[in-house]
Amino acid sequence: MHPALAVIFLTLFSGGGFGLMALTAIVNDFQIDGGLSPMQTMVAVLLSVLFVTIGMLSSTAHLANPKNAWRAFTRWRTSWLAREGVFAVLYYPFAMLYLVWVFFTGGSADVTGLLLANVAGALGLITIFCQGMIYACLRTIRQWNTPLVPANFYAMGLAIGATVLAALRIATGGPAQTLVGMAVALLAAAAVLKGIYYFWIARPNGPTIRTATGFNRSNVRILDQGHTFGTFLTQEFGHTIPAAKANTIKFLMYLFAFVIPVWALALALSLGLGSLAWLAVVSVFFGIGVERWLFFVEAQHVVNLYHGRQQC
Amino acid sequence: MRLGLVIDLDTCVGCHACAVACKEWNTSGTTAPLTDYDPYGARPSGVWFNRIRHYEVGEYPHNKTINFPMSCMHCENAECVTVCPTGASYKRAEDGIVLVDQNKCMGCNYCSWACPYGARELDRVSGTMKKCTLCIDRIYDREIPEEERQPACVLTCPAHARMFGDLDDPESPVARAVRQRGGYQLMPELNYNPTNHYLPPRVHAPIPTDDLKKKAVRKVKEWVNRVVER
Numbered sequence: 001m002h003p004a005l006a007v008i009f010l011t012l013f014s015g016g017g018f019g020l021m022a023l024t025a026i027v028n029d030f031q032i033d034g035g036l037s038p039m040q041t042m043v044a045v046l047l048s049v050l051f052v053t054i055g056m057l058s059s060t061a062h063l064a065n066p067k068n069a070w071r072a073f074t075r076w077r078t079s080w081l082a083r084e085g086v087f088a089v090l091y092y093p094f095a096m097l098y099l100v101w102v103f104f105t106g107g108s109a110d111v112t113g114l115l116l117a118n119v120a121g122a123l124g125l126i127t128i129f130c131q132g133m134i135y136a137c138l139r140t141i142r143q144w145n146t147p148l149v150p151a152n153f154y155a156m157g158l159a160i161g162a163t164v165l166a167a168l169r170i171a172t173g174g175p176a177q178t179l180v181g182m183a184v185a186l187l188a189a190a191a192v193l194k195g196i197y198y199f200w201i202a203r204p205n206g207p208t209i210r211t212a213t214g215f216n217r218s219n220v221r222i223l224d225q226g227h228t229f230g231t232f233l234t235q236e237f238g239h240t241i242p243a244a245k246a247n248t249i250k251f252l253m254y255l256f257a258f259v260i261p262v263w264a265l266a267l268a269l270s271l272g273l274g275s276l277a278w279l280a281v282v283s284v285f286f287g288i289g290v291e292r293w294l295f296f297v298e299a300q301h302v303v304n305l306y307h308g309r310q311q312c
Numbered sequence: 313m314r315l316g317l318v319i320d321l322d323t324c325v326g327c328h329a330c331a332v333a334c335k336e337w338n339t340s341g342t343t344a345p346l347t348d349y350d351p352y353g354a355r356p357s358g359v360w361f362n363r364i365r366h367y368e369v370g371e372y373p374h375n376k377t378i379n380f381p382m383s384c385m386h387c388e389n390a391e392c393v394t395v396c397p398t399g400a401s402y403k404r405a406e407d408g409i410v411l412v413d414q415n416k417c418m419g420c421n422y423c424s425w426a427c428p429y430g431a432r433e434l435d436r437v438s439g440t441m442k443k444c445t446l447c448i449d450r451i452y453d454r455e456i457p458e459e460e461r462q463p464a465c466v467l468t469c470p471a472h473a474r475m476f477g478d479l480d481d482p483e484s485p486v487a488r489a490v491r492q493r494g495g496y497q498l499m500p501e502l503n504y505n506p507t508n509h510y511l512p513p514r515v516h517a518p519i520p521t522d523d524l525k526k527k528a529v530r531k532v533k534e535w536v537n538r539v540v541e542r
């Protein structure tokens with residue numbers, strides 16, 4: 001698949017933003033590490049809204065005809081893309097109300113505030129599921145057509161959120177032991193889950209050029225694609241990546257998405273260094289951005305079979 | 313009713329006439345235009361509803377060239393319609409034709425991801441998704457003679473490799489052809505249940521070639537003898 005930056009940013013930033021909102025609610029619910037101060041809560045919610053907005057805005061950049069974008073909310077009965085839009089929009093009023101509530105009451109953990117925070121967090125988590133299902137429901141792309149996709153989106157969204165929250169705490173003061181522990185645990189879980197995914201998609205299966213053409217008992221080779229230059233189909237679906245190169249990028253991805261953030265958070269906690277904690281945030285965004293890029297480049301659509309690919 | 317095409321892989325000669333006729337008709341049809349990018353330049357590209365590919369099937373000496381036209385299959389389980397968030401893509405209940413409402417499409421490409429057969433192409437200029445309409449603006453046109461109320465590709469095919477009709481009616485010519493010739497659907501394992509069917513190449517008795525050389529040698533000898541006798 002063509003790795004369009006607009007779509008990569010959508011799930012990367014909004015996933016992180018929703019994860020941040022959900023964890024902010026949980027941390028204040030259970031007063032983890034004493035809970036966030038009102039100021040920290042406001043910054044966390046603001047960052048969450050900011051990330052989600054970056055994601056949503058960049059996704060509209062992917063539309064060839066954005067003037068009809070408002071219609072994308074209408075088919076929520078059948079389309080995961082429409083459901084994603086509906087839940088993402090529903091998240092906004094609750095997140096904003098929580099922000100306003102904390103600002104005016106000065107309390108981040110009273111019943112009304114927590115109710116708003118938890119509803120916003122839950123809506124965000126539902127949106128992450130819808131985002132995963134946008135890809136996972138496609139039977140045409142076997143690398144996506146697996147429940148591991150929404151599971152991965154969850155793990156990574158929460159890991160980003162936890163990293164941001166821990167960094168925020170270290171940078172602005174207060175006990176951060178448990179917050180860092182939570183971030184490290186979520187990062188580790190996300191790394192393992194992504195490993196399972198890579199293991200799962202490594203073995204080829206699904207349609208072949210034989211079932212695509214119906215010549216089930218013969219070898220089939222392409223003689224001519226029928227067009228002199230590329231088409232929409234080759235531009236949108238033709239991307240591949242050699243396995244060796246993919247492995248190198250995966251190694252770098254693991255380094256930036258998981259190893260550096262864990263190391264930076266741990267060090268920042270023991271030294272009390274805010275800047276090092278923010279390095280963890282930058283690194284996790286970059287690493288998971290690379291992961292999302294690979295997610296697209298490695299996805300092999302079955303239409304490639306008609307262009308001569310033996311198997312996807 | 314379930315309108316669709318039946319494509320005869322036995323007789324298709326791979327001339328691309330159907331694709332050209334399609335482009336010609338539809339570029340002023342209901343979802344017009346079919347924009348071209350750089351048509352006379354070094355990198356010509358553009359929107360087509362119908363593309364013909366060419367394959368070699370089998371191993372020498374039992375190999376064969378197969379010309380393979382593909383357009384929208386007007387699937388029964390049209391996931392392209394299910395995934396569309398705007399409702400621009402729809403499947404008509406009365407005849408099963410899958411269409412894109414150009415006034416509603418936002419150009420998100422999602423439906424093209426859901427189509428296994430590469431039937432959908434985004435028009436970069438209009439910003440909307442385009443695809444085969446089964447010439448909906450021909451087949452129901454009461455102004456033209458009845459025998460011409462067929463898709464442009466079907467009318468134009470010089471090899472009669474394309475048939476159009478109602479695959480729901482077991483006695484329609486298309487349904488009968490599918491039954492008699494063992495017509496099949498592409499990638500049935502994905503369960504899109506495409507309406508279009510493909511007829512496999514007929515199995516012909518092989519033309520004997522073993523004694524061909526001997527015969528030829530004998531003929532030359534006879535000719536030489538005759539010449540020498542004179």
Ligand code: SF4
Pocket residue numbers: 383384385386387390391392393410426427428429430431432443504506
């Ligand atoms: S061939 Fe593709 S575009 Fe046509 S109905 Fe089937 S899935 Fe939809």
Ligand code: SF4
Pocket residue numbers: 395396397398399400401412416417418419420421422423424440441
């Ligand atoms: S490109 Fe248009 S028709 Fe296709 S899914 Fe998006 S809005 Fe629907």
